[in-house]
Ligand SMILES: Nc1ncnc2c1ncn2[C@@H]1O[C@H](COP(=O)(O)OP(=O)(O)OP(=O)(O)O)[C@@H](O)[C@H]1O
Ligand SMILES: Nc1ncnc2c1ncn2[C@@H]1O[C@H](COP(=O)(O)OP(=O)(O)OP(=O)(O)O)[C@@H](O)[C@H]1O
Ligand code: SF4
């Protein structure tokens with residue numbers, strides 16, 4: 001088998017929050033304590049992406065998608081777990097050691113404005129990764145020409161190359177971030193909601209561009225999105241997260257045709273749709289949304305799961321491989337298939 | 343008939359750039375009545391956000407409102423001074439900004455920023471304000487609301503920040519709410535919860551809402567009427583049902599066609615051919631003509647005026663599309 005471009009095992013990321021120690025001081029049981037407040041943003045996530053493959057990461061707002069993305073890109077240091085990029089373990093590397101890795105991996109950020117330097121012109125922004133990595137010095141006319149070519153691919157024109165980020169609309173800024181990531185032709189692009197700020201016609205243009213690059217250069221994508229129709233178009237495989245846990249992985253066709261985890265089922269039935277006739281009756285999930293500050297016992301989804309039963313409160317379901325491919329973390333799907341292909 | 347709460351008449355907002363004058367908003371007219379939701383849709387860079395900024399008087403040089411009127415509750419607020427405008431903002435008109443970090447202050451906790459709104463606009467005491475804030479955070483689906491009040495914006499996820507901004511806008515109880523892409527960062531389950539909350543607020547308080555979005559599915563579920571923008575101009579407007587079911591303008595048709603559908607098997611998405619032209623060099627004629635399959639010689643000569651087509655639909659096109667069944 002070919003080596004995966006990205007291989008993540010048991011990734012955990014938690015943040016300690018809270019203000020200074022004095023704000024956390026509590027007088028409990030006759031003792032003065034300062035319990036740390038911990039956000040369990042990512043709880044043991046494993047995933048891998050083959051060359052040329054698009055893996056979509058979906059799930060509800062706040063479930064940890066961006067944290068997974070940013071930890072893989074080593075913007076955050078992982079709390080524990082392994083991250084291999086093209087076979088190389090990167091979870092413990094320092095920023096300097098990471099430099100050659102960055103050539104293989106680029107990230108498109110969810111929040112485009114915060115990721116663009118407000119004092120740099122657009123043409124300098126999009127060319128920056130290329131300049132940082134090319135061995136030869138680039139002449140300024142080369143830079144301009146390359147920048148304009150990149151901007152054209154995302155539907156921006158040459159005049160706009162001289163402007164600053166605040167002079168662009170929200171969707172235009174997002175496209176600048178995309179052009180920047182594409183500049184070095186990395187092996188893996190981590191795209192955090194790359195098209196959610198875009199109207200449908202530009203969205204189509206960008207998604208088609210991303211697919212073209214994959215066909216042309218064999219790029220792989222970790223594609224974070226909450227938009228299932230976009231995911232359906234672009235993904236080969238889909239990984240569903242809930243509250244920092246991976247609850248289901250499956251090929252795209254399987255996931256959309258027969259979602260197995262109760263959360264995936266709820267997610268698929270809630271999508272708004274212009275084709276009103278096509279809209280399914282909403283299997284709306286109710287119940288309390290648990291907090292990453294205070295994980296429920298047992299199954300992470302049990303407080304909202306319509307199928308929850310006694311065992312769900314005491315035992316946390318493991319993500320188990322399923323007959324027919326993919327894997328599911330739910331006690332209703334815990335029979336290990338007898339003839340699982342090795 | 344009741345006078346609309348907000349009435350935009352031929353609004354012009356221009357930016358002076360190195361490359362020339364950008365007419366980001368070029369003669370836009372539409373109105374919004376109390377208790378009504380009007381959807382504003384159109385291509386990225388089409389001028390949607392700038393319309394919102396113009397209404398709130400937030401266009402800074404090199405941009406300026408170059409013409410037209412913004413009538414709010416019967417008076418033109420486009421000519422008010424900054425001091426008067428400050429009273430209008432928040433109390434009368436609130437805006438949910440597209441980029442949540444523009445309205446959240448990174449150095450204050452979420453709780454403090456929410457409390458501020460209530461302190462300015464209500465006379466609740468501190469304990470009551472705290473309870474309202476917690477309730478509001480719960481309403482927008484943020485769990486562990488009480489402990490989240492002490493967190494800072496960077497400790498929230500993208501979608502959580504967006505919801506905090508919505509919570510802040512709804513707290514003030516303004517008469518007009520401009521929501522700029524309020525749910526783009528949200529997954530469908532949270533999105534439908536937020537949309538319901540916003541609709542309930544409009545119904546209960548009789549507020550008016552301008553819903554800026556590129557998502558036609560959201561518009562079709564939320565808005566009473568839709569205004570479609572292209573290159574700073576209104577190209578089509580009408581009742582949501584009619585615009586979605588059988589648009590008269592080729593651009594609206596193109597937008598509807600490029601929506602990815604789960605039922606669709608083809609891999610490549612349909613896209614409107616070409617790109618948005620450079621607004622500075624449009625010249626005469628219809629600004630959509632370079633991308634329009636129905637363009638005729640006339641389209642290059644004369645720019646089409648917004649005119650009634652059928653039913654509630656007004657469109658700016660020389661050859662509007664026939665009704666489709
Ligand atoms: N400060 C500025 N200086 C120059 N041009 C500007 C400035 N602000 C906005 N523009 C231009 O005005 C046009 C309209 O921008 P606007 O932000 O209203 O678009 P939008 O419809 O909200 O798009 P999106 O869906 O991408 O957010 C864009 O072409 C943008 O580049
Ligand atoms: N720097 C941080 N400090 C503390 N908590 C954080 C930090 N970054 C993220 N979190 C918390 O981690 C959890 C997951 O956040 P993350 O940004 O990964 O969510 P997401 O799945 O990307 O959501 P969205 O779709 O809304 O962007 C949230 O509860 C968030 O509050
Ligand atoms: S383990 Fe139980 S609570 Fe969790 S998803 Fe399955 S049935 Fe629902």
Ligand code: SF4
Nearest residue numbers: 628631634641659660
């Ligand atoms: S006026 Fe002409 S070019 Fe413009 S949209 Fe109508 S048919 Fe197309």
Ligand SMILES: [Mg+2]
Nearest residue numbers: 066110499500
């Ligand atoms: Mg995110």
Ligand SMILES: [Mg+2]
Nearest residue numbers: 169170391440
């Ligand atoms: Mg905008």
